[in-house]
Amino acid sequence: MLKKGSKVFLFAIILVGAAFVLGACSNASSSSDDTLQVWTMSDELEGFVEDYEAEHDIEIEVQTIPWENAHDKLLTAVASGKGPDVLQIGTTWVAEFAEAGAFYDMSEDIGDYENLDLNNFFEGARGTAEYDDQVIGIPWYVDTRALFYRTDILEEVGYPDGPQTWDEMIDASQKLADRGDGQYAIDLPRTDPQFPFMLGWQQGWTYEVGEGSANFDDPAFKDAVDIYTTFYEEGYSQLEEGKEIIQAFSDGSKPMFFSGPWDIKTIKDNGEDIEGKWDVALMPEGETNKSMMGGAHLSIFHNSEKVDEALDFINWMADTDTQLAWYETMSELPANQAAWEDPILADDPMVSTFGEQLKSTEPLPLIPEYERMGNELLDTLEQIYRGGADTDEALANYRKEVDDILSE
Structure with missing residues (x-):
């Protein structure tokens, strides 16, 4: 039983309040069988995924959310149980939403996908992809100073x-x-x-x-x-x-x-x-x-009914070539370490300095x-x-x- 004054109780109050204020979000389970819903705070993703849609005969329904609104919208989704299949999560929000049960645990699935092995990614990024012995996200892009x-x-x-x-x-x-x-x-x-x-x-x-x-x-x-x-x-x-x-x-x-x-x-x-x-x-x-090690992960909403499709999409997004293409599109640094061997990054002295700094990072608490x-x-x-x-x-x-x- 929840005790008044506990963190869990307060978080529940916040979630319910957010749901009343902002209203219910679209429900991933209500989408058609050939549609995968993705929430992101990154511009250009809708056009970027067209190749994936064509290759896999599936529609990626992208909803772009401004960063300043994203936190409240995610709170509402958790409170209502109505969210997307795949969502972008900033690394500093991982603990808050993982504790609220927002994410599907990918621990037993990632071994079936070549690009989801956490060893592919920078150590600092791996540190924020796991919470309470669960894999709650796959690093998409990374950031440092x-x-x-x-x-x-x-x-x-x-x-x-x-x-x-x-x-x-x-x-x-x-x-x-x-x-x-x-x-x-x-x-x-x-x-x-x-x-x-x-x-x-x-x-x-x-x-x-x-x-x-x-x-x-x-x-x-x-x-x-x-x-x-x-x-x-x-x-x-x-x-x-x-x-x-x-x-x-x-x-x-x-x-x-x-x-x-x-x-x-x-x-x-x-x-x-x-x-x-x-x-x-x-x-x-x-x-x-x-x-610092910052950036964003791609996670699966806890009650998505399209886990297999979501895993396949995230596996594609984590691929070296895909992450390089995203870098060329948005200048956001690849989380996949193998991508840094490509000349577009390795031969740029300023960008490669950031690559070197990424080896010496610490995730925020x-x-x-x-x-x-x-x-x-x-x-x-x-x-x-x-x-x-x-x-x-x-x-x-x-x-x-x-x-x-x-x-x-």
């Missing part, structure tokens, strides 16, 4: 290949900020809850599920917080809202930033004046140089409360670097907040 930097400007301060360690990053940042008013070193991602976790991993910190708030009592985590806040306290990063990052990168006022592979194309399309004057480097190293904990951490960091709060006191308060979040 690396360092974008101006080679010409960093060469002027002694780092033509970019800073390789956090000690070098701080040294380079001081020299870059000393160039004068309006000149900074790097634009840090202040609204991204993933970045503080990455910085923690790089200082030797790990998050152990089950340890709760004690994870944030590790001196290595405090080291990460001290590094993060130093960039604002010393003026290496701009505290106020400044120029759009690509503009600041192009004019040199912020010659470094951390981002994902999509910004390679963004800079090439909008930074004609700096062609040949920028590059991508691996994350700076402390104890490690680990970055696979717990339903991760996003709330991450956003609360951003608030705590702002209290330190903007409000002048004592670091030890702020972290002690944060640990209390984490206790409250995990006990709900």
